[in-house]
Amino acid sequence: xxxxxxxxxxxxxxxxxxxxxxxxxxxxxxxxxxxxxxxxxxxxxxxxxxxxxxxxxxxxxxxxxxxxxxxxxxxxxxxxxxxxxxxxxxxxxxxxxxxxxxxxxxxxxxxxxxxxxxxxxxxxxxxxxxxxxxxxxxxxxxxxxxxxxxxxxxxxxxxxxxxxxxxxxxxxxxxxxxxxxxxxxxxxxxxxxxxxxxxxxxxxxxxxxxxxxxxxxxxxxxxxxxxxxxxxxxxxxxxxxxxxxxxxxxxxxxxxxxxxxxxxxxxxxxxxxxxxxxxxxxxxxxxxxxxxxxxxxxxxxxxxxxxxxxxxxxxxxxxxxxxxxxxxxxxxxxxxxxxxxx
Ligand code: NAI
Numbered sequence: 454x455x456x457x458x459x460x461x462x463x464x465x466x467x468x469x470x471x472x473x474x475x476x477x478x479x480x481x482x483x484x485x486x487x488x489x490x491x492x493x494x495x496x497x498x499x500x501x502x503x504x505x506x507x508x509x510x511x512x513x514x515x516x517x518x519x520x521x522x523x524x525x526x527x528x529x530x531x532x533x534x535x536x537x538x539x540x541x542x543x544x545x546x547x548x549x550x551x552x553x554x555x556x557x558x559x560x561x562x563x564x565x566x567x568x569x570x571x572x573x574x575x576x577x578x579x580x581x582x583x584x585x586x587x588x589x590x591x592x593x594x595x596x597x598x599x600x601x602x603x604x605x606x607x608x609x610x611x612x613x614x615x616x617x618x619x620x621x622x623x624x625x626x627x628x629x630x631x632x633x634x635x636x637x638x639x640x641x642x643x644x645x646x647x648x649x650x651x652x653x654x655x656x657x658x659x660x661x662x663x664x665x666x667x668x669x670x671x672x673x674x675x676x677x678x679x680x681x682x683x684x685x686x687x688x689x690x691x692x693x694x695x696x697x698x699x700x701x702x703x704x705x706x707x708x709x710x711x712x713x714x715x716x717x718x719x720x721x722x723x724x725x726x727x728x729x730x731x732x733x734x735x736x737x738x739x740x741x742x743x744x745x746x747x748x749x750x751x752x753x754x755x756x757x758x759x760x761x762x763x764x765x766x767x768x769x770x771x772x773x774x775x776x777x778x779x780x781x782x783x784x785x786x787x788x789x790x791x792x793x794x795x
Contacts, residue, residue, distance in 0.1 A: 460548075460760050463489030463521055465514050465538060466529035467497035470552065473742050473749055474529055479505045481750045485757045489521040514538055518545050525576070525760060527753075528552060532636070533629050536561045539577075543568050548576040550756045554639050554780070555579055555773030557631045562777055566770045576759045578752070578766045579773045581643045583703075585755060586748035589644070592707070592714050596648055601709030604649055604687050609641035612676075612694040612702040614739060618665060621695055625671040633674040634658065634783035637693040642776045643768075644705060645681065645689045653689070653779045655682040656793050658786040664696050679783040691783075700737035701744050720744065 462485050464475050471492070478487040489509040490501040501507040511517040514534075518526075518541055525548030528538050536556035542549045549569075556562040569577045583589050595601065613621070630636040646652065658679035662668045665675045676694040683689065705716045722736040722743070738744040759766050782793040 460485040460757055461488050461523045462525050463517050463523040464527040465491040467492040471529035474527055475505055477750050477753050482753050482757050489517050489523055491517045532557055532631050536565045539565050543572050548760050550578045552580040554635050554777050562774050566774050569770045577770055578756045579768050581768050582745050582748040582752045583640050585751040588716050592716050601714055602711030604709050606708040607645050607689040608706040609691045610702055610704040611637050611641050612697040614700050615696045615698055625673045632784050633677045633693050635780040638691050639776050639780050641691045642779045649683055649687050651683040651685050653681045653795055654684050656782045656786050658783040660787045700739040
């Protein structure tokens with residue numbers, strides 16, 4: 454039975470990440486009820502009905518918005534739909550959680566950011582979940598307290614497991630991810646802005662398809678790197694890839710005038726070390742759902758808490774716009790081999 458105080462939510466997109474968000478909303482986020490789900494894949498709607506007891510199932514987003522009595526929507530559809538779906542939900546007076554990136558086209562994102570800002574009573578949250586990861590939050594506190602002094606360098610690695618390559622090639626053919634920098638480095642770009650509290654001034658990016666030249670055919674990059682200069686001269690190096698043999702490698706290092714902080718130096722799975730004929734082995738996390746399990750739960754709890762407490766989250770729509778501008782500049786730099794000023 455739906456309690457009168459429960460926030461009623463709908464979700465669009467029940468793919469790789471949508472299923473995780475839906476499951477968290479049902480099992481790990483008190484104070485809300487997932488009553489509606491929308492997907493163009495019938496099996497995913499059956500999953501929502503049978504495994505999550507979602508009662509309202511839609512194959513059309515417009516129909517979900519028109520027919521359901523939801524208070525908010527969680528958008529986990531392919532990135533190319535985000536701007537349109539946010540716009541429709543905001544106009545319908547709904548609260549919105551949207552996965553990253555906020556959109557793929559800068560002028561369209563600027564318009565949707567204006568629209569969101571014209572509706573300050575509706576909560577808008579973007580899925581930069583690393584900001585809700587316990588280790589990143591701990592490191593952020595250290596940096597903000599001045600423990601490592603003034604930042605000089607930020608180094609970020611975000612490399613997907615090679616085991617996901619086959620499904621990625623399928624994903625890339627079916628829908629536009631925005632490219633390596635908008636799809637993956639966007640998290641690292643957000644971390645650079647979050648830790649430094651400074652905007653990016655210049656970027657220079659490079660890329661190489663060594664292990665998977667077939668990615669050339671879909672205009673995608675397997676490995677890319679960007680050097681960023683921030684407005685206060687802090688240097689950031691962002692490496693993104695889709696070919697980590699050992700698992701899911703997300704690592705960040707901050708170098709300051711008084712010390713250094715590293716987050717997930719080795720992307721450890723747990724506290725186990727295996728000693729065998731290969732030596733001492735530390736098992737590593739294998740994919741984003743495993744590494745950021747806690748962060749995905751915490752960010753969704755924050756979204757619902759923001760709705761209940763009538764306050765906006767720390768991560769803003771402008772963070773989405775600025776990070777996307779930097780990612781677009783990286784893509785431009787890679788394609789033109791030019792240093793790009795923002
Ligand atoms: P996916 O391709 O696995 O799933 C997409 C889902 O959207 C499917 O359920 C599909 O039925 C649905 N869909 C497609 N077109 C639709 C339409 N016109 N109307 C309604 N539903 C539609 O995609 P995945 O990997 O789950 O990614 C979804 C979003 O989440 C992307 O924007 C991606 O960038 C983001 N993402 C974020 C991650 C993070 O680390 N925060 C990790 C993975 C994805």
